[in-house]
Amino acid sequence: MPPAATSAALIDPGFPAVLGRGIGAILLYAVLGVLLMLLGFYAVDVTTPGKLNRMVRDGLPGAVAVTAAGMVSMAFIVVTAISTVSGSLTEGLLTALVFGLVGIIAQVGGVRLLEWVTGIDIGAVLAADRLRPQVFVVAAAHLALGLVVAVAIL
Numbered sequence: 681m682p683p684a685a686t687s688a689a690l691i692d693p694g695f696p697a698v699l700g701r702g703i704g705a706i707l708l709y710a711v712l713g714v715l716l717m718l719l720g721f722y723a724v725d726v727t728t729p730g731k732l733n734r735m736v737r738d739g740l741p742g743a744v745a746v747t748a749a750g751m752v753s754m755a756f757i758v759v760t761a762i763s764t765v766s767g768s769l770t771e772g773l774l775t776a777l778v779f780g781l782v783g784i785i786a787q788v789g790g791v792r793l794l795e796w797v798t799g800i801d802i803g804a805v806l807a808a809d810r811l812r813p814q815v816f817v818v819a820a821a822h823l824a825l826g827l828v829v830a831v832a833i834l
Contacts, residue, residue: 705769712773713758716780720754721747723788729803741811749819750787753826757783760830783829790825791818 724747725732735743761779765772795802800814 709762712776716758717751717754720784723784724750727788727792730807735806742808742815743806745815745819749822753822756826756830760833764833779833786829787825791821794821
């Protein structure tokens with residue numbers, strides 16, 4: 681038998697369908713992850729003074745650092761939600777969506793509470809043209825809450 685025929689015989693006939701479903705699942709989870717991260721960004725934007733997207737675009741270091749921490753935090757939540765999924769793709773997407781939404785609420789609420797308790801003027805911190813030390817507390821709060829929510833999902 682020629683080598684090409686031998687290697688073709690090693691691939692299961694159902695392999696292309698499995699591959700197609702896997703690619704479809706990856707794309708759907710990626711879209712869901714991006715949408716949740718965007719929603720998380722807008723939740724932070726709506727709950728903070730000023731326009732966060734403009735501050736990030738203008739390169740204000742506090743806004744960039746807090747936004748980056750928020751994105752990483754949301755990714756922890758989405759990745760954990762996806763990794764714990766069992767059942768159908770629809771159930772998995774729905775689980776990731778619900779856990780992601782709960783995570784956004786917990787993260788934004790927790791960070792705003794921390795800012796209030798510590799007296800951090802988040803508007804001034806984000807709008808400053810230099811990195812202010814308070815940004816580390818807010819960024820750490822985002823990351824910590826993302827980890828707490830991610831572990832809670834487990």
